[in-house]
Amino acid sequence: MDLFEAIKKRHSYRGGFENKPVPRDHLRQIVQAGLDAPSGCNVQTTRFIIVDDADLVQTIAGMHEKNKAFQQAQAFIACIVDEQPKAVYQEMSFQVEDCAAAVENMLLAITALGYASVWVDGWLRVDGRAEAIGQRLNLPAGKRIRVLLPVGIPSEAYKQPAKMPFEQRAWFNQYGADK
Amino acid sequence: MDLFEAIKKRHSYRGGFENKPVPRDHLRQIVQAGLDAPSGCNVQTTRFIIVDDADLVQTIAGMHEKNKAFQQAQAFIACIVDEQPKAVYQEMSFQVEDCAAAVENMLLAITALGYASVWVDGWLRVDGRAEAIGQRLNLPAGKRIRVLLPVGIPSEAYKQPAKMPFEQRAWFNQYGADK
Numbered sequence: 001m002d003l004f005e006a007i008k009k010r011h012s013y014r015g016g017f018e019n020k021p022v023p024r025d026h027l028r029q030i031v032q033a034g035l036d037a038p039s040g041c042n043v044q045t046t047r048f049i050i051v052d053d054a055d056l057v058q059t060i061a062g063m064h065e066k067n068k069a070f071q072q073a074q075a076f077i078a079c080i081v082d083e084q085p086k087a088v089y090q091e092m093s094f095q096v097e098d099c100a101a102a103v104e105n106m107l108l109a110i111t112a113l114g115y116a117s118v119w120v121d122g123w124l125r126v127d128g129r130a131e132a133i134g135q136r137l138n139l140p141a142g143k144r145i146r147v148l149l150p151v152g153i154p155s156e157a158y159k160q161p162a163k164m165p166f167e168q169r170a171w172f173n174q175y176g177a178d179k
Numbered sequence: 180m181d182l183f184e185a186i187k188k189r190h191s192y193r194g195g196f197e198n199k200p201v202p203r204d205h206l207r208q209i210v211q212a213g214l215d216a217p218s219g220c221n222v223q224t225t226r227f228i229i230v231d232d233a234d235l236v237q238t239i240a241g242m243h244e245k246n247k248a249f250q251q252a253q254a255f256i257a258c259i260v261d262e263q264p265k266a267v268y269q270e271m272s273f274q275v276e277d278c279a280a281a282v283e284n285m286l287l288a289i290t291a292l293g294y295a296s297v298w299v300d301g302w303l304r305v306d307g308r309a310e311a312i313g314q315r316l317n318l319p320a321g322k323r324i325r326v327l328l329p330v331g332i333p334s335e336a337y338k339q340p341a342k343m344p345f346e347q348r349a350w351f352n353q354y355g356a357d358k
Contacts, residue, residue: 003185003291004208007215007284024351029183031349035342036186037283038298042340048349056352080354089301097300100279104216105186108287112182119217121276122268138353161221163214170210170227172203173235174317175259 001112010107011160013116017072017152026113027052027075030151033109034079034102040094046102047080049137060133061150069118073150078137079103081146099146106149116154121147180291189286190339192295196251196331205292206231206254209330212288213258213281219273225281226259228316239312240329248297252329257316258282260325278325285328295333300326 001009027050039045051057052075064070079102085093103119110117124130130145139145173179180188206229218224230236231254243249258281264272282298289296303309309324318324352358 001182003180003182003287004212006182007212007288010215010217012217012221028345032345033183033186035345035348036189038189038191038286040301042191042342044343044348046348047354049354050349050351053352053358090305092301092304094300096275097279097282100276101283103276104280104283105287107217108182108284109186121273122219122271125271126269138355140354143354163221164223166207166211166214169214169223169225170229172229173232175226175228175319175322176317179232 006108006112010111012118013154013158014067014069014118015154015156015158016068017074018155020074020153022052022075022115022151024052026115027077027151029113030106030109031077033105037098037102037105039098039101041088043088045081045085045095046099047143049078049080051076051078051137056136059136063129063133064123067118067120069116069152070120070150072152074152077106077149077151078133078145079147080139080143083142083144096146103147103149110149110151114153115151117149117151119147119149124148185287185291189290191297192333192337193246193248193297194333194335194337195247196253197334199253199332201231201254201294201330203231205294206256206330208292209285209288210256212284216277216281216284218277218280220267222267224260224264224274225278226322228257228259230255230257230316235315238315242308242312243302246297246299248295248331249299249329251331253331256285256328256330257312257324258326259318259322262321262323282326282328289328289330293332294330296328296330298326298328303327
């Protein structure tokens with residue numbers, strides 16, 4: 001799929017999924033897109049666990065009270081960062097940015113291959129969910145799931161949310177109005 | 180360009196640029212890709228300033244002591260966030276993630292259109308650089324440049340940095356080894 005088409009088509013999908021597994025070659029291709037994303041000082045901090053074991057998928061899927069895409073996921077991709085990120089440039093770490101860039105690449109890959117997903121992030125940080133899922137996936141101490149992507153073939157039409165127009169968010173040469 | 184080709188081809192470019200302006204329709208298309216990126220709760224927090232005024236470009240370009248792509252940029256794209264981001268989900272803000280996803284979309288668009296760039300981030304946070312450039316771009320109080328992308332047509336071959344193999348960063352169903 002053309003890059004710009006994938007960018008336009010990608011949107012957060014919270015609908016149901018068909019009951020069809022996602023082949024491993026597609027899951028690998030999606031995660032490879034994440035591995036190819038940029039990272040601060042090329043340190044490549046993000047790690048990935050692809051969850052496609054039926055029992056594990058079901059256990060994780062059952063944890064969400066209302067996100068249908070999560071509940072009916074055929075696979076999950078967990079994006080893992082360090083709890084105490086090391087500095088890579090002066091005093092700074094870029095693990096949050098590294099992970100987000102990888103997630104965006106994967107969302108585009110998911111779209112291009114005919115699947116759908118939604119970026120699950122804040123939900124994980126509440127009520128010990130990241131920790132509980134991390135335990136199931138044998139995360140070592142110091143590692144933490146930052147983002148979880150449910151993956152599947154969308155089974156329903158799901159409205160793409162509206163975006164603000166260009167002029168309200170972008171300008172030439174100065175803030176707030178073209179110059 | 181095909182999505183997966185753009186993802187493979189994108190890399191941090193710190194070489195020189197040809198002395199040719201980037202047309203505004205391309206700059207708009209690149210920033211539109213950023214606007215199309217996901218954001219936490221679809222709040223669309225990131226703002227963008229496209230710098231293509233020759234004097235402004237020259238002033239900003241002159242601030243970097245060694246990044247040739249920065250020094251020879253034909254245009255810059257500044258990505259702007261709030262200094263004190265508002266919470267959008269429970270106590271959380273996702274402005275860093277929002278901005279990173281937008282940057283990744285724009286880097287892919289830059290690649291697909293035949294340009295090159297490099298994600299300039301940590302450098303901005305040192306020695307008051309973000310503030311100094313923000314002043315030039317008339318940023319209102321409370322807004323801050325988080326990322327700056329130099330844009331131009333690459334004028335030299337620049338080695339794409341090596342990436343770790345899949346098996347060292349990604350596994351099926353548990354951390355560190357497939358299961």
